[in-house]
Structures are given as C-alpha cells and as structure tokens.
Amino acid sequence: MTADAAARSAGATVQDEVLRIVAARTLYDPAQLSLDSDLEGELGIDSIILESILGMLGEYFALDDLLPMGMTTIRELVAAVEAAVGERPEPPEAQAQAADDEWDSRSMKDFLEIRDSDLFAKARAFGAYRRRREQDRLYWYGMPMRSRSANRMRIYDEAEGRERDFLMFASNNYLGLAGHPKVVDAICDATRTYGATHTGSRIIGGTNELHKELERRLAAFKKRPACAVFPGGYSANLGVISGLVRADDALIIDKLNHMSIVDGCKLSGGVRKIFQHNDMADLERVLKHCEGRTLGKLIVVDGVFSMHGDICNLPDIVALARTYGARVLVDDAHATGVLGATGTGTAEHFGLKGQVDLELGTMSKTLAGMGGFVVGDEEVIEYLRFYANSYVFAANIPPGVAAGLIASLEVMESEPERLTRLWENIRTLRDLLTGAGFDLEHTESAILPIVVGDDRKAMEMGRAVRRRGLFCQTVVFPGVSLGDARLRVSVTSEHTPEDLQEAAGIFIEAGRETGVIPAPDAAVPA
Incomplete structure (x- = not known):
C-alpha cells in the first residue's frame, strides 16, 4: 500500500487531502490555508501551479477525467474532487495509445505531472510526442539560422534537410542593430x-x-x-x-x-x-x-x-x-x-x-x-x-x-530615424492584419499577436505560414495558457514596405486555409 493510500485508509477526508496536496505544492503550512482564500490573489497560485495541483489530485484520487481549470478557491477544488471521486483512472496503456491516434490532443502541460520512480520517464513520454509533432511539421523550434539577423534570413530546415530563405518576423532585433x-x-x-x-x-x-x-x-x-x-x-x-x-x-x-x-x-x-x-x-x-x-x-x-x-x-x-x-x-x-x-x-x-x-x-x-x-x-x-x-x-x-x-x-x-521607421512599420502591418479580420488583442508595441485559441489550429497556421516562406513564432502552453494559442509576430525597423505587404498576404492566405479567418465570399474579387 502506498503512503497516499495509507493516509486515505486512516480516515482522511477529501478536504484533508486537497489541503495536504495544495500545501505540498505551494509550501504553505496547511493551517495557513483557508477554504475561501482566492487561489491567485491571496495564495499566489498561478495557472501553471494550479495545473500541477490538479494533476496531483487527479492521480491521487484516480480520476478518469481532468479536473476543470476555472476554480478560484480551495473550497471549489474540494467540491470538484468530491463530485469526481469513485471514477476509475484511464489505464496507462490508453494514454500511450494516444500517440498513435490521428490527432494527439495532449498539450505540453500533460507531461509536467507524469509520476514515475524514474525521473526521466516524463522525458521519454514527451520525446515521442515531440517527434510526432516534428514529423507533422507542427513543431519547428530551434531550427539553425545561417545568416545575420535581418528582415530576410536563411534557415536550415532540419526536417527537409535543406536551406530555405524566409521573411523573418520572429526576431527581437527591433531597431536592426544586430548587423550594424x-x-x-x-x-x-x-x-x-x-x-x-x-x-x-x-x-x-x-x-x-x-x-x-x-x-x-x-x-x-x-x-x-x-x-x-x-x-x-x-x-x-x-x-x-x-x-x-x-x-x-x-x-x-x-x-x-x-x-x-x-x-x-x-x-x-x-x-x-x-x-x-x-x-x-x-x-x-x-x-x-x-x-x-x-x-x-x-x-x-x-x-x-x-x-x-x-x-x-x-x-x-x-x-x-x-x-x-x-x-x-x-x-x-x-x-x-x-x-x-x-x-x-x-x-x-x-x-x-x-x-x-x-x-x-x-x-x-x-x-x-x-x-x-x-x-x-x-x-x-x-x-x-x-x-x-x-x-x-x-x-x-x-x-x-x-x-x-x-x-x-x-x-x-x-540615428533616431530607426525608431520612427519601426513605428511606421508597426502601424502598417497592424492595420493590414486587423483589416483582414485577425484578432491582435490590445497590442501597442512591436509585438503583434495573431490570436487563434486552439493549439492545433495555431500550429497548423504556423505550418501554413512557414510553407509560404515566412517565419514567426507559434506560441502554445507554457508560453501562454491553454486555449490561448497564437502566432507571435515581431516587427522591426528593417522591414521594407514590400516585406510588410508580402507578410500580410501570407498571413491572410494561411489564416483562410486553416479557418482562423473566414474565406472571402466567392463573388467578391480577392
């Protein structure tokens, strides 16, 4: 019998165990935890820590489904666990089978809380998941550059084994000083x-x-x-x-x-x-x-x-x-x-x-x-x-x-004109993207987020953009919260008016292809 099971058999209640797990993950003394304390505002439990706590609760109580993320107090956590207790956990072999499905719906957060006596077990599980994403051209992180940081760059595509030229919209070289x-x-x-x-x-x-x-x-x-x-x-x-x-x-x-x-x-x-x-x-x-x-x-x-x-x-x-x-x-x-x-x-x-x-x-x-x-x-x-x-x-x-x-x-x-040119470029591309129907949230800087939401759709749009010769960052958890995936576009002073027009065209084509923005009415000329 595990120590956790022994604790339960000794008469510990769901509330006792939830408090114990929250205390273990946050380093609070259980006596300091109030059932009605706000998880974020009072206890400093952000979304990443909450996901970890939910994972620990799910494993300890052998829950079949993940607990929801919307809870704001420990009392709500206790109620959610009490409602879910008694269901059987998904067999480990079923979790492994997910990698063979047509679409593996897991996200990077699912590998954070894998429990195993071998600390490297989580690395092996994530490795298989990562390789599948790379084979599908959805993960494209860490590809080596073979030119100076500029508006257009040469990158070695390790997936295809060749060099490719890209419009670069993933650089923080905002004023173009890296090659000055x-x-x-x-x-x-x-x-x-x-x-x-x-x-x-x-x-x-x-x-x-x-x-x-x-x-x-x-x-x-x-x-x-x-x-x-x-x-x-x-x-x-x-x-x-x-x-x-x-x-x-x-x-x-x-x-x-x-x-x-x-x-x-x-x-x-x-x-x-x-x-x-x-x-x-x-x-x-x-x-x-x-x-x-x-x-x-x-x-x-x-x-x-x-x-x-x-x-x-x-x-x-x-x-x-x-x-x-x-x-x-x-x-x-x-x-x-x-x-x-x-x-x-x-x-x-x-x-x-x-x-x-x-x-x-x-x-x-x-x-x-x-x-x-x-x-x-x-x-x-x-x-x-x-x-x-x-x-x-x-x-x-x-x-x-x-x-x-x-x-x-x-x-x-x-050379103050570099800053002037940067802001001209920011306004130009921002107007082109918002005019096409993209959600850029409330950006007021050189970072233009194309908000997608769904991880799969964001990765597929990133792939469609790269296929057309533009490189920007595809951001999923943990860069943003689950359900808030996006493409992150960085504008620099070195982008030319032609670069901006070409980029907007690429984003619009990729957005329509993947359903991020609707396709135009067939009767309306492109």
Missing part, C-alpha cells in the same frame, strides 16, 4: 584588445573598463543615477527580486508577467500575490489585503507583455504604489528601444521618468548583445551588487559584448 557595422566592428576590436572573456564574476576578477563604461552609458540613457549589468535579462530578474525581497515581504505581480519574474518571486521566498492582467481594481484589492499582513511590498510588471504586446498601466500602478507604500519594478525587456520618444522605455512613454523605483531590461533584444541590467537609485544598485546572487556568483559578459552594447546605444542616439 559600428556594432560589429566594436565587438571585433574589443575582442582583439581584451580577449574572449575575463572568466570571472563582476566583483571578483571579471570587471573590465568597458563594463563600467557600459553601466554609465545605460544609466545616462535611462536617465537614472546608477546601473548594474547582469549576465542575462532572466538572471537580472532572479537577482534583483530575490536580493530585495524576504519571507515577510509581498511580491505583487501581474498574471501575465514573464517567467523570469515568476521564478524570481519563487526564489525570494516572499509572499506572492497575483492581480488580474492590467486590472487596477484588482491590484488595489491585493494591496489592501497586504496591509498589516506583510512588511515591504514590491509591485513587479512587464512594461510590454511579451506574448500579448500590450503595455502595463504604469501611471495607475505608480499612483497605487504611492498610496499603499509599495515599490515598483518595471521589466522593459520589450520596451527598451521601442517605447518613448527616444526609445528609453515604459517610463518615458508615460512621462514618468524618475518616478519608477527600478527599471530592468535585457540587452539581447533591441540592444543587440547579451546580458541584463537594472537602473535606479545609487544606494539600491550598490546594495544589489552584494546581495543579488546572480550578479555576485556569475561570470560577467565578455568585454567584446560590452563594447558592442556601447556602440548600440550610440547608434540609437545618433
């Missing part, structure tokens, strides 16, 4: 002077004069007193959040924040609170709930949401933070070089320079390099140099990369 001669020359010259790398962390043997110059340039660019550079944008969020927040503090995050923010929150050990996307009434509710229950409060939001393209409501966030004594961190990964009159990001876009406590970003997108950074008041930045573990204990970016980033900043400042 000044940037490339700066990287080459500095590498010849200083070598490949210094093989050390920023505070122990890994600091070059170029690193300090880069931090000065970034602080000046963002119009903030000080800057610290991290090895990556992901590690910047991990280090800054976990370096500032402790167990008695609250982290208050938008439901659609990037995974690096979510992981930074988990690493910090702080109390994580989630508010509904861009919902200021819900943010205020969470802030009120934290009063008297936590010490410090840090609101963390994306400036531009990477899979949706819309912008955070920064003015109201800053106002609420002041009212409730919270600090604000904005991740400008997809806003730097895109938003604001000079491209400095979300704070400039809203006229709030100097009113946001911390502005964070990555240098692997517009800035055409590698690394991450955070800017803010000097005392805070200097504190993070000693308490952000991903800064202290990680090797620094190579000096050649730092030189290239400095050159990118110089080009941005000396």
Whole structure:
C-alpha cells in the first residue's frame, strides 16, 4: 500500500487531502490555508501551479477525467474532487495509445505531472510526442539560422534537410542593430584588445573598463543615477527580486508577467500575490489585503507583455504604489528601444521618468548583445551588487559584448530615424492584419499577436505560414495558457514596405486555409 493510500485508509477526508496536496505544492503550512482564500490573489497560485495541483489530485484520487481549470478557491477544488471521486483512472496503456491516434490532443502541460520512480520517464513520454509533432511539421523550434539577423534570413530546415530563405518576423532585433557595422566592428576590436572573456564574476576578477563604461552609458540613457549589468535579462530578474525581497515581504505581480519574474518571486521566498492582467481594481484589492499582513511590498510588471504586446498601466500602478507604500519594478525587456520618444522605455512613454523605483531590461533584444541590467537609485544598485546572487556568483559578459552594447546605444542616439521607421512599420502591418479580420488583442508595441485559441489550429497556421516562406513564432502552453494559442509576430525597423505587404498576404492566405479567418465570399474579387 502506498503512503497516499495509507493516509486515505486512516480516515482522511477529501478536504484533508486537497489541503495536504495544495500545501505540498505551494509550501504553505496547511493551517495557513483557508477554504475561501482566492487561489491567485491571496495564495499566489498561478495557472501553471494550479495545473500541477490538479494533476496531483487527479492521480491521487484516480480520476478518469481532468479536473476543470476555472476554480478560484480551495473550497471549489474540494467540491470538484468530491463530485469526481469513485471514477476509475484511464489505464496507462490508453494514454500511450494516444500517440498513435490521428490527432494527439495532449498539450505540453500533460507531461509536467507524469509520476514515475524514474525521473526521466516524463522525458521519454514527451520525446515521442515531440517527434510526432516534428514529423507533422507542427513543431519547428530551434531550427539553425545561417545568416545575420535581418528582415530576410536563411534557415536550415532540419526536417527537409535543406536551406530555405524566409521573411523573418520572429526576431527581437527591433531597431536592426544586430548587423550594424559600428556594432560589429566594436565587438571585433574589443575582442582583439581584451580577449574572449575575463572568466570571472563582476566583483571578483571579471570587471573590465568597458563594463563600467557600459553601466554609465545605460544609466545616462535611462536617465537614472546608477546601473548594474547582469549576465542575462532572466538572471537580472532572479537577482534583483530575490536580493530585495524576504519571507515577510509581498511580491505583487501581474498574471501575465514573464517567467523570469515568476521564478524570481519563487526564489525570494516572499509572499506572492497575483492581480488580474492590467486590472487596477484588482491590484488595489491585493494591496489592501497586504496591509498589516506583510512588511515591504514590491509591485513587479512587464512594461510590454511579451506574448500579448500590450503595455502595463504604469501611471495607475505608480499612483497605487504611492498610496499603499509599495515599490515598483518595471521589466522593459520589450520596451527598451521601442517605447518613448527616444526609445528609453515604459517610463518615458508615460512621462514618468524618475518616478519608477527600478527599471530592468535585457540587452539581447533591441540592444543587440547579451546580458541584463537594472537602473535606479545609487544606494539600491550598490546594495544589489552584494546581495543579488546572480550578479555576485556569475561570470560577467565578455568585454567584446560590452563594447558592442556601447556602440548600440550610440547608434540609437545618433540615428533616431530607426525608431520612427519601426513605428511606421508597426502601424502598417497592424492595420493590414486587423483589416483582414485577425484578432491582435490590445497590442501597442512591436509585438503583434495573431490570436487563434486552439493549439492545433495555431500550429497548423504556423505550418501554413512557414510553407509560404515566412517565419514567426507559434506560441502554445507554457508560453501562454491553454486555449490561448497564437502566432507571435515581431516587427522591426528593417522591414521594407514590400516585406510588410508580402507578410500580410501570407498571413491572410494561411489564416483562410486553416479557418482562423473566414474565406472571402466567392463573388467578391480577392
């Protein structure tokens, strides 16, 4: 008899077991869990954690069908399990047979909670699923590029064993700096002077004069007193959040924040609170709930949401933070070089320079390099140099990369027409796609999401687009929630008017072929 079965036979109720499993997955003490606590807003249980809990409950109670995702409280979880208890589980051989069906309806989330004494069992199960998707040309991730990042690129199609030329709409090279001669020359010259790398962390043997110059340039660019550079944008969020927040503090995050923010929150050990996307009434509710229950409060939001393209409501966030004594961190990964009159990001876009406590970003997108950074008041930045573990204990970016980033900043400042051209292109393609009937949600950035919803239809549209010679990202879970699949289209300043017209034509043809948008009336000329 398993330990779980023994617990049930000892008289544990469904409610007891649901509380136990929720506590095990969230690290809360069962005594801290109220049946009516809001799963997201109060307990910080996002959709990924909830799916994990539902998987554990399904396996423990031997449920034949998956529990629904719409529940908002533990009481609803208990009621759903009680209603489903007594049904027999699907035999493992039936699950394996799904891979041989005409269409395998499983998603990537189904492999997260496979229970087996061999930790690699989930990898084998996913491997068979992935290979089937690749054979059907539905998964096309990680294909190697054989040219510079530009509006048109050469990619080696591993499925067909040949090179192919594509219109590129999957690049975050928003201002076209990745191939700029000044940037490339700066990287080459500095590498010849200083070598490949210094093989050390920023505070122990890994600091070059170029690193300090880069931090000065970034602080000046963002119009903030000080800057610290991290090895990556992901590690910047991990280090800054976990370096500032402790167990008695609250982290208050938008439901659609990037995974690096979510992981930074988990690493910090702080109390994580989630508010509904861009919902200021819900943010205020969470802030009120934290009063008297936590010490410090840090609101963390994306400036531009990477899979949706819309912008955070920064003015109201800053106002609420002041009212409730919270600090604000904005991740400008997809806003730097895109938003604001000079491209400095979300704070400039809203006229709030100097009113946001911390502005964070990555240098692997517009800035055409590698690394991450955070800017803010000097005392805070200097504190993070000693308490952000991903800064202290990680090797620094190579000096050649730092030189290239400095050159990118110089080009941005000396060639403002790149930003103007980017926005002309964004408006042109956005109008062409919305005019054709595509749902682009509320995008206000260089990211245009073509919302499809169904995973299968989104993957089939992605395949139809690639077949016509255009490459963009097909995004399914875990990039977005189940039922929210989409194509993610990235616009750059390097796209020509001809590129945009051709791209729109490809998306329209593929959308009609797959039923994402309706075909025109046969009587109406194309």
